[in-house]
Structures are given as C-alpha cells and as structure tokens.
Amino acid sequence: MREFQPSATNAVNAEMNRMRKAGVRIYNFGSGDPAVSLHPAIVREAELAVLEKGSPYAPVGGLLELRQAAADWMNRRYGCKYGIEETVVTCGGKFALFAALAVLLDPGEEVVFAAPYWPSYPDIVRLAGGIPKPVAVTEDCAWKIKPEDLLQAVGKKTKIFLFNNGCNPTGALYTKEEVKALLDAAAKAGLWVISDEVYSEIVYDGAKYASCSSFPEHAARVVIVESCSKNFAMAGYRVGFAFGDPKIVKNMIAVQSQTTTGTSRVSQRAALGALTHSEPAAKLVRDAMDKRRRLFFKTYNELFGTNFPMPSSALYFFVKIEGSCEEILKKAHVALVPGAAFGMEGYARFAFSESEEDIVEGLNAFRD
Numbered sequence: 001m002r003e004f005q006p007s008a009t010n011a012v013n014a015e016m017n018r019m020r021k022a023g024v025r026i027y028n029f030g031s032g033d034p035a036v037s038l039h040p041a042i043v044r045e046a047e048l049a050v051l052e053k054g055s056p057y058a059p060v061g062g063l064l065e066l067r068q069a070a071a072d073w074m075n076r077r078y079g080c081k082y083g084i085e086e087t088v089v090t091c092g093g094k095f096a097l098f099a100a101l102a103v104l105l106d107p108g109e110e111v112v113f114a115a116p117y118w119p120s121y122p123d124i125v126r127l128a129g130g131i132p133k134p135v136a137v138t139e140d141c142a143w144k145i146k147p148e149d150l151l152q153a154v155g156k157k158t159k160i161f162l163f164n165n166g167c168n169p170t171g172a173l174y175t176k177e178e179v180k181a182l183l184d185a186a187a188k189a190g191l192w193v194i195s196d197e198v199y200s201e202i203v204y205d206g207a208k209y210a211s212c213s214s215f216p217e218h219a220a221r222v223v224i225v226e227s228c229s230k231n232f233a234m235a236g237y238r239v240g241f242a243f244g245d246p247k248i249v250k251n252m253i254a255v256q257s258q259t260t261t262g263t264s265r266v267s268q269r270a271a272l273g274a275l276t277h278s279e280p281a282a283k284l285v286r287d288a289m290d291k292r293r294r295l296f297f298k299t300y301n302e303l304f305g306t307n308f309p310m311p312s313s314a315l316y317f318f319v320k321i322e323g324s325c326e327e328i329l330k331k332a333h334v335a336l337v338p339g340a341a342f343g344m345e346g347y348a349r350f351a352f353s354e355s356e357e358d359i360v361e362g363l364n365a366f367r368d
C-alpha cells in the first residue's frame with residue numbers, strides 16, 4: 001500500500017479546504033465538480049426516498065428500476081440494446097472502473113491508456129492487480145491516441161485498452177470514425193476495451209457524443225463506464241454505472257457484494273430522478289458549463305494575449321505553465337492540479353466548473 005498515492009485532485013482539494021478554513025479566499029480551478037443546482041426531479045426523488053419509513057439495503061447491483069432507466073438512457077442515445085442483466089449501478093464511475101478491472105485482469109496483465117490521463121487510472125489498475133501502461137499523446141494530435149499508437153504499445157501481457165472519450169484533462173472528443181478505428185485496432189490485438197464515458201453529456205457546440213456502445217460488432221469485449229457525477233452534477237451522490245456482457249456484470253456485482261454493497265438507496269433514487277429526466281437534467285449542467293467555458297477562454301485569452309481554442313467536451317483546460325502549482329496556490333490563492341498528476345510534467349489543469357465570479361477574479365489573481 002505504500003506505493004499508492006491519494007488522488008492528486010483530492011489532495012489539492014484537501015489543501016484548498018485547509019486554507020479556506022483558515023479564512024483565505026481561494027479561487028478553485030482544482031476540482032472538476034459542476035457547481036450548479038440540481039434538476040428538481042433529482043431533488044424530488046431523493047426527498048421521497050428520505051421520507052420513506054425505512055431504508056433497507058438496496059440490491060447490490062442496484063435498484064431494478066434504476067438499472068432499467070440507465071439501460072434506457074444508453075439505448076436512447078446510442079441505439080444499443082442493453083437490458084438489466086447488462087447493467088450495474090456502482091459507487092460512482094470510479095468504482096465501476098475498479099470493479100471492471102478487477103474482474104477482467106489477471107495479476108501482472110497490462111492496461112494501455114493515453115497520457116495525459118485521469119490521475120486515478122494508474123493506481124486503480126495497480127489496485128486491481130494490473131500494470132499501467134500509459135502511452136504519451138501530444139497536443140499536435142489534439143491529445144488523441146491513434147490506432148497505431150495503441151497497437152505499438154501492445155505486448156504479450158496487454159489485456160485492456162482503457163479509453164477516455166470526453167477526456168479529463170484535455171477535453172479531447174473523438175469522432176465516431178476515430179472511435180471505430182480504435183475499437184477495430186483493439187479487436188485486432190485481442191484486447192478488451194473499458195470505455196470511460198463519464199463526460200458523455202458534457203459536449204459542446206452541438207457535437208454528438210460517439211459512444212463505444214454504438215458498435216454491436218464490438219459489444220462482447222466492451223465495458224462502458226458512465227456516471228451521474230458530471231453529467232447531472234451529482235458527484236456527491238456517488239452513482240455510476242457499467243454496461244457490458246452479463247457475465248462481466250454478474251462478476252462486478254460479486255465484487256460489489258464483498259466491498260461496497262452497492263451505492264446508497266437515497267442516491268439511487270436521486271439518480272432515477274435524473275435518468276427519467278435525462279435530457280433537461282443534462283442540458284441544465286451543459287448550458288451552465290458552456291457559459292463558464294466561454295467566459296474562461298475569453299478572459300484567459302484576453303489576459304494573456306493568447307488564442308487558445310475551447311475544448312469540445314468536459315470541464316478543463318490543460319496548459320503549459322511555468323512554476324509550481326503549490327506555489328501558485330500559496331501566493332495567488334489559485335488552486336490548480338499539476339500536470340505531473342496526469343502523467344505530463346510542465347502542464348497544469350484548470351477546471352472551469354466553479355462560479356463565473358471565481359473564473360474572472362481567479363484568472364486575474366493568477367495573472368498577477
């Protein structure tokens with residue numbers, strides 16, 4: 001366990017909260033947590049669940065009506081055909097990733113993913129007994145991994161391609177053609193694909209999200225990870241999902257039964273509120289985040305005389321910076337996450353998911 005690090009974003013949050021408690025005004029560009037009011041349907045369902053007489057354990061794989069609603073949410077958007085047996089409710093996307101890896105990996109098998117990556121990937125892979133194999137991608141390629149990069153990284157022990165479309169930290173969004181080419185390459189190499197799609201509803205400028213679930217020819221070896229955290233601004237509720245082959249899902253439920261016992265009943269009911277109103281609930285978050293994205297880039301480009309394009313998805317701006325994020329937090333009271341946490345030194349990640357006021361005042365403090 002000595003080799004594991006607490007999540008870098010959680011560590012930034014902890015330091016930020018410590019300073020806030022001491023009365024310091026902090027500009028939070030650290031956590032990618034959409035700060036918006038919840039859609040009323042979410043609140044209503046949560047309230048109803050709280051007011052019920054008791055709160056027995058929920059089924060370990062999730063409330064049946066939520067599993068069905070989650071499957072419907074996928075099928076509606078992507079034309080796939082998931083049912084309850086192919087759907088599991090988890091404690092956030094993070095546990096879905098862990099459980100899928102724990103089920104699929106034999107000790108010492110490798111998992112390939114693009115770097116920069118979401119900071120938890122390497123340690124989740126290690127916790128599940130695997131070996132992380134990051135593949136560096138560059139800004140010149142719009143931070144996207146290409147089929148040839150993937151194939152080049154595959155060795156005898158490589159089992160899984162962990163794919164993040166709607167990328168944290170770069171905002172890279174893959175087209176349907178690009179997704180298909182990667183799935184074809186993974187199939188050619190005999191890999192499983194775990195597709196982290198937790199930002200699927202947070203895509204901008206009318207783009208259509210391309211999910212790995214819309215390719216029936218690859219369905220047998222694809223596990224989709226989804227979440228309510230970002231899509232519906234419900235990070236604190238801890239509700240995620242995985243979709244895939246019923247045997248995999250059954251084993252993931254077994255992992256849950258000996259670890260988390262599934263996520264809370266109240267949270268699941270809240271998620272049901274979100275998924276049965278998925279379009280307006282997601283639009284509410286997307287519109288608020290789009291407004292902040294535009295304000296962030298307008299302010300940043302004006303202050304620094306730059307011309308950075310806006311990312312197509314997610315909540316982040318990944319940029320080269322000089323100096324340490326620790327010092328920036330101490331001196332400017334601006335919380336960022338250092339690029340090293342994403343496997344890319346010399347960069348930092350700004351999240352633009354906080355208030356508009358924080359964006360303008362925080363970027364000015366950063367410039368000063």
Ligand code: PLP
Nearest residue numbers: 092093094118168198227229240
């Ligand atoms: N995957 C990516 C790329 C993320 O950015 C996050 C959260 O920041 C997650 C998965 C997990 O989110 P959660 O466990 O809150 O659903």
